[in-house]
Amino acid sequence: MIWILGNHSKFSTAWSLIRDLLQMSTDIQEAVLIMIDRYAAANNAGKAIQTFQILEKFSMSPDQRTLLTFLNILCKHGFIEEAEEFMLINKKLFPLEIDGFNIILNGWCNIVVDIFEAKRVWREMSKCCIEPNGTSYSHMISCFSKVRNLFDSLRLYDEMQKRGWVPGMQVYNALVYVLTCENCVKESLKIINKVKHMGLCPDSSTYNLMICPLCESSKLDEARSILALMEEDNISPTIETYHAFLASASLEGTVEVLNTMRKAGVGPNGETFLLILDRFMKLKQPETALTIWLEMKQYEVVPESAHYSLLVGGLLECRLYSKARELYAEMKSNGIDDPGLRKFLQPTGPRGQGGVSNPKHTKNGKLVKHGTHKVIRNEKHTSSEPINISLNMDLSVLFFLLLAAVATTVNATDHIVGANKGWNPGINYTLWANNQTFYAGDYISFRYQKSQYNVFLVNQTGYDNCTIEGALGNWTSGKDFIMLNDTQRYYFICGTGGCLNGMKVSVVVHPLASPPMSAVPAEHSSKKSSAPAARGFVSLLATSFAFFGLTLCGSVWI
Secondary structure, rough: OOHHHHOOOOOHHHHHHHHHHOOOOOOOHHHHHHHHHHHHHOOHHHHHHHHHHHHHHHOOOOOOHHHEEEEEHHOOOHHHHHHHHHHHHOOOOOOOOOHHHHHHHHHHHHOOOOOOOOOHHHHHHHHHHOOOHHHHHHHHHHHHOOOHHHHHHHHHHHHHHHOOOOOOOOHHHHHHHHHHHOOOOOHHHHHHHHHHHHHOOOOOHHHHHHHHHHHHHHHHHHHHHHHHHHHHHOOOOHHHHHHHHHHOOHHHHHHHHHHHHHOOOOOOOHHHHHHHHHHHHHHOOOHHHHHHHHHHHOOOOOOOOOHHHHHHHHHHHOOOOOHHHHHHHHHHOOOOOOHHHHHHHHHHOOOOOOOOOOOOOOOOOOOEOOOOOOOOOOOOOOOOOOHHHHHHHHHHHHHHHHHHHHHHHHOOOOOOOHHHOOOOOOOOOOHHHOOOOOOOOOEEEOOOOOOOEEEEEOOHHHHHHHHOOOEEEEEEOOOOEEOOOOOOOOOOOOEOOHHHHEEEEEEEEEEOOOOOOOOHHHHHOOOEEEEEEHHHHHHHHHHHHHHHHHHHHOOOOO
């Protein structure tokens, strides 16, 4: 109950329940740790730390085990710097031990994947006279592997063995991956054979770590040979295995993989088709994507919001407006809508023409082409004066509309995710989000290589588990601007596997009417990552628009 209340930010009600438990002489330590977890999940590390510090007020003295649980909670939600700082500041109360440093290392190595911070913590351990153990080496080798640093991965592996620590499957999986990425497939297979002789059991994740980089490099024949070895070892391919093959398959190959997945009983599911549609739209093959769309229904996969948004958006980019409208109508008939698409497809004129329709309109039975200086007169007019007045009136209205648009966007802020680092693996986006203040009407923008990454709007479950099933939105342009209209928490992840390497960010949007007290300093402290409108420039621009508009109106009044 406390977890549910905290999950919905009903912290006051949750605390009242804890007080009731305390009056009943019930141990509340687990309940308080749940509160700490929910505060951290709500991006409120300060409250999480404060809650841990008041444990003594409840006649509970936190021990080393409780501290490790607390540090693990902070790191799990991306507050790795805060966890490390708390551990070092309280070293007199809680002596520094290898277990605490391993939690911090795991945060930098496996949750965020920041090799520079991981190296710094490794050096800090040495300064504090803390000897690394097998877990420490496992985390560091895993991190070096994820950034494809073969030399340091092998160096630490040798050092680990020399110090008497026995590597586990985590280490061998990391070596298999980095060796395959560096075109050392034979060496990867030797590692797998060595693991078998040692009595360890390679599983599907071991072979997937070979198949995925091979498919990314379009080495499909080698990937199929690894799949054959996998099946010889009586290891069943997983849905991730087939997703890897779909990353570079043609239409015929895609259908073949889908049939194989169905026979094996591992899909396909909604995420499978989302990956396929995204790939063919990036390749500018809308006809192939539409063929897959029809295949999707044969596999009894029900289209969701993310599927419709991805396909309709791709059709619009390819200028297939008629088909886009058709799918958008089907989307709405199924009770699904996307405000981002609605503004492009909603009717804008008396004839129901949308914003993406043919940019030609009729006026009094005659065709008028916008964007040219030529005006086609109506036969009913014999004098040019009424037409000139109408033209001046239209232009004056246009300028006043522009002036109004400037006035409404003067306070909007564009928050560039990751600032100059962009949307890439190995960056702590939680720390970036904590330094921002988001208001309703602001934008969040993602900059990335569109051939490698993308952006999905998901719910909290998808965010926590790095899954895009049931996604609420999808962007793939490489330079995406997303308006934050509602005062709520938004969850964004990368759907191409980057989420597991730290490409996920959660932001809280505050109402514009009553911003928090920290709004102003937060906005000024993040100039590198957000681009607020320049008020002086806008004022000058607005003045120019107003003067020009009055001049035009004056020509009519005179």
